Amino acid sequence: MVNQLNNMFRRLIYILVLILVFASCKNEKKEDFSKEFSIPDSVLYDGDLAISEAAINDIVQNISSPVEMAALIKSLGVPFSKDYLATTDYVDNYNTSYKKAIGLGVFGADLGYLNMYNKTGSVIDYISAIKTLADGIHVGQFFDFTTLKRLATNNQNLDSLMYISVQNFNQMDRYLRENKRSSLSSLIVAGVWIEGMYLVGEVARRSPSAELTEKIGEQKIILSNLMLLLKNYQKDPSFKELIEDFEEIQSLYKNVIITYEKGEPEAVEEDGMLIIKQNDKQFIEISDELMFKIINKTAAIRNKIIQL
Amino acid sequence: MRNSYLIFALFAIFIMNNNAAKAQSGQELVDLCNIIADDATYLKDFQVKLDAAKPGEEKPNMKFSVVLSKSTQYRFSICNSKDYTGKAIVSLYDNNRLLGTNYLVATGKNYPFFDFKCQSTGVYHIFIDFKEGEQGLAVVLLSFVQKL
Numbered sequence: 001m002v003n004q005l006n007n008m009f010r011r012l013i014y015i016l017v018l019i020l021v022f023a024s025c026k027n028e029k030k031e032d033f034s035k036e037f038s039i040p041d042s043v044l045y046d047g048d049l050a051i052s053e054a055a056i057n058d059i060v061q062n063i064s065s066p067v068e069m070a071a072l073i074k075s076l077g078v079p080f081s082k083d084y085l086a087t088t089d090y091v092d093n094y095n096t097s098y099k100k101a102i103g104l105g106v107f108g109a110d111l112g113y114l115n116m117y118n119k120t121g122s123v124i125d126y127i128s129a130i131k132t133l134a135d136g137i138h139v140g141q142f143f144d145f146t147t148l149k150r151l152a153t154n155n156q157n158l159d160s161l162m163y164i165s166v167q168n169f170n171q172m173d174r175y176l177r178e179n180k181r182s183s184l185s186s187l188i189v190a191g192v193w194i195e196g197m198y199l200v201g202e203v204a205r206r207s208p209s210a211e212l213t214e215k216i217g218e219q220k221i222i223l224s225n226l227m228l229l230l231k232n233y234q235k236d237p238s239f240k241e242l243i244e245d246f247e248e249i250q251s252l253y254k255n256v257i258i259t260y261e262k263g264e265p266e267a268v269e270e271d272g273m274l275i276i277k278q279n280d281k282q283f284i285e286i287s288d289e290l291m292f293k294i295i296n297k298t299a300a301i302r303n304k305i306i307q308l
Numbered sequence: 309m310r311n312s313y314l315i316f317a318l319f320a321i322f323i324m325n326n327n328a329a330k331a332q333s334g335q336e337l338v339d340l341c342n343i344i345a346d347d348a349t350y351l352k353d354f355q356v357k358l359d360a361a362k363p364g365e366e367k368p369n370m371k372f373s374v375v376l377s378k379s380t381q382y383r384f385s386i387c388n389s390k391d392y393t394g395k396a397i398v399s400l401y402d403n404n405r406l407l408g409t410n411y412l413v414a415t416g417k418n419y420p421f422f423d424f425k426c427q428s429t430g431v432y433h434i435f436i437d438f439k440e441g442e443q444g445l446a447v448v449l450l451s452f453v454q455k456l
Binding site: 062 | 338342349350351352353372373374375376377378379380400402405407408410412419421422423424425426427428429430431450452454455
């Protein structure tokens with residue numbers, strides 16, 4: 001009886017060991033995967049980071065949102081135009097991590113614009129380009145190409161197409177930040193911003209409106225936050241050039257005047273829903289002449305970025 | 309005897325898998341929160357896991373900063389993990405003022421989401437803690453509702 005019990009416990013231990021081995025193998029695989037492309041910015045930039053990598057993770061999010069830019073354009077009743085979009089024909093020419101990351105941002109903004117107008121026919125070119133670039137900087141595992149392609153091909157569940165694509169970009173961003181590759185994350189943000197600005201600018205050229213003028217003017221605030229992020233990597237020659245280009249836009253923005261009038265916020269319940277109303281007022285002064293200077297400068301820099 | 313080993317091993321595997329299945333992941337909470345956000349368009353998610361407050365100490369919290377745009381209505385949806393007792397309180401600040409929160413102390417009412425009608429483009433701060441300083445896991449989703 002004792003022998004039988006010993007035998008049983010021995011076998012039980014073997015089974016448990018096997019289960020633990022399988023479980024640990026599974027974890028180990030995950031860990032190895034996350035270690036891919038894990039040269040931290042602190043090594044690449046040799047202690048030259050102005051802001052620590054930990055602090056970068058605290059930096060402002062949602063600096064540029066493809067959804068919001070595209071939603072503004074659509075809300076004005078402006079028809080869709082493929083002419084505004086960056087071509088995906090030369091995606092193979094994005095051959096450095098720098099170009100791939102900034103290209104990801106550019107195509108991400110274009111994808112937001114396409115999704116907002118439900119242009120699923122063209123979406124596939126952009127998700128293919130994004131997948132190629134994302135793989136190139138080892139974040140392709142976060143871009144669910146198969147699901148996005150299926151949704152776009154079948155022209156079904158377009159809300160999911162938007163949700164999954166935006167979420168995939170957030171996952172890439174989070175992964176890059178958590179793995180101390182915030183420099184690439186900053187480039188993606190810069191790419192989204194410049195392309196979003198370009199789209200709004202081109203629409204403003206053809207269909208001017210007070211909303212678009214204001215949108216372009218308020219980018220003064222957004223650009224100052226973006227510059228803070230980019231300047232952290234100014235020792236890198238590629239970043240240096242990008243920063244210098246963006247500084248040219250920023251110098252134009254010096255003549256945009258933004259003033260505020262403070263109001264008391266209020267919380268109201270409407271149909272059981274809590275709504276917080278901000279009663280501040282923000283005034284953005286920008287002349288048409290200045291706006292077109294900003295649009296032209298932005299377009300020149302954006303075209304330089306995508307001209308590979 | 310051989311059968312009893314097999315039954316025990318299967319039971320152990322079942323228990324382990326079952327425990328794994330029960331734990332709610334951050335991704336599940338994001339998906340759930342996106343349903344709560346209804347027809348608003350997903351922009352960002354903030355995942356927070358905090359330990360219980362220690363006696364005599366401040367409640368732990370987490371801060372996130374986001375850029376929000378003028379003339380835009382945003383939605384903040386809150387989803388708490390069922391694996392923890394903590395209920396998240398989300399407070400939205402501009403530079404130095406509390407603009408609003410999903411938990412109204414006066415009524416004791418906890419809202420699963422709230423909308424913010426933004427009238428000034430700039431950086432806003434989201435502070436998340438858990439009611440009574442309990443341990444918790446939650447996801448806060450920021451979504452775009454409409455241009456105003």
